[in-house]
């Protein structure tokens with residue numbers, strides 16, 4: 001199944017997608033992770049896109065679409081994929097329709113106060129990319145990843161000023177996708193109103209929707 005997870009920054013896209021990939025056996029593709037990987041490896045592309053990412057702006061469509069199109073050509077995407085952080089503009093959604101199409105769009109509804117509390121407490125593993133939260137999803141040992149022992153860090157764009165900018169960018173450029181996909185009959189809403197709701201509960205809600213759509217469409 002070709003799944004898109006849509007939602008504001010901090011909605012939990014990456015946290016849920018990294019769990020769904022194991023249940024469904026299809027790859028989790030995060031354009032945010034791809035962007036951070038290019039930056040870390042200091043590739044030519046990485047140098048070009050760092051300035052956008054650091055200030056919470058979107059990387060230009062042509063660059064991100066090229067990156068994603070390359071990724072979707074790989075063998076592991078044949079049976080489907082979970083997209084996290086793409087598309088983020090109407091232009092990207094139109095490109096995706098051309099490249100591969102979409103079966104289901106999960107729209108995560110999360111209030112602003114939850115988003116801000118999540119992002120300002122988010123911790124990421126520098127080795128394996130696992131996501132933690134200093135308030136709600138603490139590692140067993142402070143500052144250390146449960147899974148791989150890697151050091152946890154805060155993302156450059158999780159500073160308060162940049163969070164506000166990312167929310168603005170989301171409202172302006174990404175939110176119109178809700179209507180884009182609703183019109184095509186592909187959108188399903190899943191809400192999370194309480195910051196303490198554990199990821200497992202959300203993943204269960206999302207899996208219910210996925211199974212329903214599988215049945216409806218005979219996928």
Ligand code: ADP
Pocket residue numbers: 008009010031032033035052053054056057058059060061064084085086087088092157166
């Ligand atoms: P968030 O937690 O805000 O959802 P991501 O990890 O998905 O953040 O993305 C981090 C940054 O990478 C974005 O702020 C943006 O600069 C860049 N980026 C990721 N995906 C895209 C995309 N589809 N289009 C443009 N820029 C992107």
Ligand code: ZN
Pocket residue numbers: 125126127128129130145146147148149150
């Ligand atoms: Zn780790």
